[in-house]
Amino acid sequence: MRFLCVKRVLHLRGLRESSSCPWLFSAISYYSDTPKKKSKLAPLQERRMIDRFKVYAKGGDGGNGCQSMRRSRHERHGHPDGGDGGRGGDVILECSTALWDFSSLNHHINASKGGHGSSKNKIGTKGADKIVRVPIGTVIHLVEGEVPSVVEHHSSTDLDPWQIPGTLVDDLSSHHKNSFKFSNRETEVESAFKTTLVTCNESKNNVRNSSFRRETSEVASTDEISQVSAFPDSSIQDEFGESEEMMYNVAELTEEGQRIIIARGGEGGLGNVHEHKLSKKPKSSVGHEDKSIDSNLSEINESNRRTGSLGSEAVLVLELKSIADVGFVGMPNAGKSTLLGAISRAKPTIGHYAFTTLRPNLGNLHYDDLSITVADIPGLIKGAHENRGLGHSFLRHIERTRVLAYVLDLAAALDGRKGIPPWEQLRDLVYELERHQSGLSDRPSLIVANKIDEEGAEEVYEELKSRVQGVPIFPVCAVLEEGVDELKAGLKSLVNGDTPSRLKIDEIIVH
Numbered sequence: 001m002r003f004l005c006v007k008r009v010l011h012l013r014g015l016r017e018s019s020s021c022p023w024l025f026s027a028i029s030y031y032s033d034t035p036k037k038k039s040k041l042a043p044l045q046e047r048r049m050i051d052r053f054k055v056y057a058k059g060g061d062g063g064n065g066c067q068s069m070r071r072s073r074h075e076r077h078g079h080p081d082g083g084d085g086g087r088g089g090d091v092i093l094e095c096s097t098a099l100w101d102f103s104s105l106n107h108h109i110n111a112s113k114g115g116h117g118s119s120k121n122k123i124g125t126k127g128a129d130k131i132v133r134v135p136i137g138t139v140i141h142l143v144e145g146e147v148p149s150v151v152e153h154h155s156s157t158d159l160d161p162w163q164i165p166g167t168l169v170d171d172l173s174s175h176h177k178n179s180f181k182f183s184n185r186e187t188e189v190e191s192a193f194k195t196t197l198v199t200c201n202e203s204k205n206n207v208r209n210s211s212f213r214r215e216t217s218e219v220a221s222t223d224e225i226s227q228v229s230a231f232p233d234s235s236i237q238d239e240f241g242e243s244e245e246m247m248y249n250v251a252e253l254t255e256e257g258q259r260i261i262i263a264r265g266g267e268g269g270l271g272n273v274h275e276h277k278l279s280k281k282p283k284s285s286v287g288h289e290d291k292s293i294d295s296n297l298s299e300i301n302e303s304n305r306r307t308g309s310l311g312s313e314a315v316l317v318l319e320l321k322s323i324a325d326v327g328f329v330g331m332p333n334a335g336k337s338t339l340l341g342a343i344s345r346a347k348p349t350i351g352h353y354a355f356t357t358l359r360p361n362l363g364n365l366h367y368d369d370l371s372i373t374v375a376d377i378p379g380l381i382k383g384a385h386e387n388r389g390l391g392h393s394f395l396r397h398i399e400r401t402r403v404l405a406y407v408l409d410l411a412a413a414l415d416g417r418k419g420i421p422p423w424e425q426l427r428d429l430v431y432e433l434e435r436h437q438s439g440l441s442d443r444p445s446l447i448v449a450n451k452i453d454e455e456g457a458e459e460v461y462e463e464l465k466s467r468v469q470g471v472p473i474f475p476v477c478a479v480l481e482e483g484v485d486e487l488k489a490g491l492k493s494l495v496n497g498d499t500p501s502r503l504k505i506d507e508i509i510v511h
């Protein structure tokens with residue numbers, strides 16, 4: 001407001017933008033045009049889930065080594081006592097259950113620089129690591145830079161509902177095989193890269209970013225890496241406008257506390273104290289100074305050894321995968337979360353209002369010979385494919401499930417309630433899936449007819465059976481856990497591929 005007044009006054013005085021102080025006008029315009037801060041209580045539509053995010057990470061540069069001579073009464077010429085520079089901090093991603101998307105992340109993540117060395121052989125301080133928390137199920141695609149490396153691995157067996165399997169592939173058997181192969185290959189690639197890195201560090205302390213990149217791309221050009229890029233997702237390239245080749249799925253964060261270094265800090269430069277140490281080493285037996293010492297000294301004298309090396313840089317695309325074998329798809333309030341709680345040990349929030357679930361809840365179904373992950377995906381409404389009710393975010397999770405269980409509310413239109421009859425719910429759901437991505441509904445499916453305990457629901461269930469063909473329908477009361485065992489058996493045979501039933505929108509009779 002104040003700036004608007006100043007602007008008006010200046011105009012009244014005949015000052016124009018073209019006058020002697022255009023910067024004043026641009027400053028005033030900037031401040032007066034800056035929109036007010038948004039309220040924290042933004043409407044639901046604005047709280048968009050961010051499940052893909054591009055990150056530019058830069059490790060901290062190493063501090064410079066110090067050049068210093070210590071002189072005293074006893075040592076007229078003095079001796080070198082400059083300490084080494086400190087190592088730069090790493091950029092680390094840490095897996096956390098407290099987050100559910102990437103909205104809290106910044107695109108540019110920088111770790112701190114290492115401190116410079118100083119006299120009296122004082123080593124510079126180590127740059128602080130930058131630890132960024134990401135949600136469970138984060139998959140890393142590498143656009144540029146080093147292959148990330150795992151730094152810590154905490155097992156978390158008690159995180160049962162959150163356990164997410166490897167990566168999504170076409171069939172279950174290959175899923176397990178591939179994820180195993182992938183992790184093997186990842187280790188090979190990682191070790192190949194680390195070997196290169198060590199050689200680099202040994203031969204030349206001042207490893208610059210460019211050489212890091214060159215080495216990485218050399219490794220990347222091998223067949224191994226091209227095989228790692230087994231999950232090309234053109235939509236990621238479209239979204240981020242990446243023309244260059246990306247390395248897909250270089251790492252995944254699937255357990256609480258798991259950490260991965262995405263950009264390494266640079267090594268600190270050497271202080272001149274090393275010259276002193278080396279020059280003090282004993283002469284060889286033939287009376288000549290050891291040649292290796294000579295060469296070491298000349299190496300130390302290279303001016304670039306004083307300078308700390310630059311931290312590595314990486315450009316990554318993070319993607320959140322709610323990978324599950326089964327996806328519960330349904331309208332809001334159909335009872336998906338209640339059902340997940342009934343068939344697994346998951347404890348999702350349940351509410352009698354729509355959109356209680358805003359992020360997918362995951363649960364595990366344990367059988368004697370198999371374990372299946374089930375995702376309770378937030379409710380879809382009509383127009384979800386146009387992003388109504390956060391539809392896009394929710395539909396994306398469905399993309400990453402292998403079989404679908406449509407959860408229908410049998411009681412939605414009973415007793416004059418204004419809800420939609422289950423067959424119409426089903427038609428709308430299939431329509432939304434297909435509009436979001438053609439063929440999305442064309443995967444093994446079954447129907448869960450929920451709320452069978454409600455009065456009049458039995459008749460609706462009978463009518464549903466006559467209106468929908470081709471897929472098994474399981475009558476269930478999620479609240480009382482009735483029909484749950486049959487459903488679990490049905491889900492198992494669906495995942496195993498024993499009942500490859502698919503739903504066709506034309507086979508749903510609505511009128």
Ligand SMILES: Nc1nc2c(ncn2[C@@H]2O[C@H](COP(=O)(O)OP(=O)(O)OP(=O)(O)O)[C@@H](O)[C@H]2O)c(=O)[nH]1
Nearest residue numbers: 332333334335336337338351352355356357379478
């Ligand atoms: N009578 C009856 N009510 C049920 C049953 N299952 C769930 N409900 C109720 O339906 C309401 C919605 O249940 P939720 O599990 O939160 O439904 P949801 O599909 O996860 O809802 P969103 O989070 O909006 O997607 C709750 O009040 C449940 O108690 C059932 O089998 N019978």
